[in-house]
Amino acid sequence: xxxxAWNRLTMVLACGGFALGTLAFCAVPQMPRYRFENFTxxxxxxxxxxxxxxxxxxxxxxxxxxxxxxVSQDAGQTFTNVAANLPGLPxxxxxxxxxxDASHFDAxxxxxxxxxxxxxxxxxxxFVTHDYxxxxxxxxxxxxxxxxVQVVREDPKNPNLLFVGTEFxxxxxxxAGRSWGKFMGEYPTVRTDDILIHPRDGDxxxxxxxxxxxxxxxxxxxxxxxxxxxxxDAALFDVRPAVAWxxxxxxxxxxxxxxxxxxxxxxxxxxxxxxxxxxxxxxxTVAARVLSVDGHVVGxxxxxxxxxxxxxFSVSPRYSEVRRxxxxxxxxxxxx
Numbered sequence: 001x002x003x004x005a006w007n008r009l010t011m012v013l014a015c016g017g018f019a020l021g022t023l024a025f026c027a028v029p030q031m032p033r034y035r036f037e038n039f040t041x042x043x044x045x046x047x048x049x050x051x052x053x054x055x056x057x058x059x060x061x062x063x064x065x066x067x068x069x070x071v072s073q074d075a076g077q078t079f080t081n082v083a084a085n086l087p088g089l090p091x092x093x094x095x096x097x098x099x100x101d102a103s104h105f106d107a108x109x110x111x112x113x114x115x116x117x118x119x120x121x122x123x124x125x126x127f128v129t130h131d132y133x134x135x136x137x138x139x140x141x142x143x144x145x146x147x148x149v150q151v152v153r154e155d156p157k158n159p160n161l162l163f164v165g166t167e168f169x170x171x172x173x174x175x176a177g178r179s180w181g182k183f184m185g186e187y188p189t190v191r192t193d194d195i196l197i198h199p200r201d202g203d204x205x206x207x208x209x210x211x212x213x214x215x216x217x218x219x220x221x222x223x224x225x226x227x228x229x230x231x232x233d234a235a236l237f238d239v240r241p242a243v244a245w246x247x248x249x250x251x252x253x254x255x256x257x258x259x260x261x262x263x264x265x266x267x268x269x270x271x272x273x274x275x276x277x278x279x280x281x282x283x284x285t286v287a288a289r290v291l292s293v294d295g296h297v298v299g300x301x302x303x304x305x306x307x308x309x310x311x312x313f314s315v316s317p318r319y320s321e322v323r324r325x326x327x328x329x330x331x332x333x334x335x336x
Contacts, residue, residue: 061110063097069112071133082133086114088125095119099151105159108132113149117167124149126164128177139177144168153195158223163204165192170206174225184216202240217266221273235275242270 060072062079069083089095095116103109110133114125124143127136139162143149147166155161162173164180170192172183191209198205202223204216221237229235245268272290289297 059102059107061100061102063100063112065094065096067094067097069097069100069133071110073132080133082129082136085129085133086112086125086127086136088138089114089116090119090121093119095121095125098149101152101154103154103159104156106130111152111154111162112136113152113164115148115150117148122146122148122167124164124166126152126177139173141177141179143171143180150191150193151195153197155197155219155223156199157202158226160226161222163195163197165195165206167191170195172222174222184214187214213263215263215266218271221275225275229275230277232275233277237273237275239270239272 058073058075060076060079062068062070067083068081069086070079070081072079083097093116095114096118097112098115099111099113101111103111109128109130112127112129114127116123116125123145124140124147125138126140126143126149128139129136140149143164143166147168149164149166151163151165153163155163160174160176162177163183164171164173168189168191170183170187171180173180187206188208188211190211192206193209194207196205197203197219202218202220204219206214206216208214218240220240224237291297
């Protein structure tokens with residue numbers, strides 16, 4: 001059981017400058033970052049909601065549905081409204097601060113998304129600050145011009161990898177927001193409300209409004225796809241440890257209802273991801289030796305010519321983990 005101490009903050013968050021009330025949050029030592037979404041302030045004033053709060057050590061960011069963006073650097077003793085520093089928004093706007101994501105790498109950096117659809121403004125607004133909100137840069141750039149933003153997330157392992165959920169889809173950036181691309185060809189055109197990168201498994205978990213929850217298994221290749229990797233002729237990404245699942249039918253008894261809604265599990269075994277800089281025009285063979293945790297050869301595999309490949313490899317139940325595949329060999333006249 002995780003225990004923590006409840007703390008209460010008083011924040012001046014309304015545009016009129018009066019205190020809306022208090023915010024209670026539980027400080028859990030094992031969990032240094034906390035997020036809260038969509039709650040009404042304690043004094044019950046109508047139409048004043050704090051929609052996005054992030055507590056990270058002494059940093060506290062708070063955004064409201066009437067255009068306020070507040071930051072505290074002293075654990076809530078004082079707050080500064082930095083909403084006026086967001087560039088490109090209409091003067092006097094009361095847009096919804098839909099999400100705040102403080103950086104995992106720099107205390108002064110935070111990402112902010114703003115949603116103006118209730119004022120008939122469906123443009124995307126995504127901003128970044130590197131100085132606690134004194135200045136912001138608009139990093140919406142080549143996001144589709146029609147599609148308000150619900151959420152922005154920074155990857156916890158790669159500061160240049162960002163994700164954005166809009167009214168119509170999911171987008172990612174490999175260069176800290178300088179350019180964006182649509183993520184996953186099979187992902188539906190749907191409002192994307194929330195994004196989470198699983199801290200242990202490295203899965204990208206996405207919540208939609210109307211199309212359930214989507215999971216992209218193991219985004220390690222994206223996290224490790226740096227400019228240095230992109231410049232190489234060939235690169236092999238880290239392999240996530242695999243679990244050797246064994247089905248025990250004696251304990252799999254269940255009494256299900258008439259309709260059971262479940263998602264499709266990831267394939268058993270592990271996946272070996274690699275990158276080739278360009279199409280070769282000829283035959284390419286990528287060969288790998290797969291070792292067990294104690295160094296014995298479990299098996300080998302090869303893959304055909306693709307720019308980016310994902311090769312499933314089955315794991316025998318006697319092995320609980322597969323280490324990084326070794327021995328990548330690319331045989332073409334171009335790559336040598």
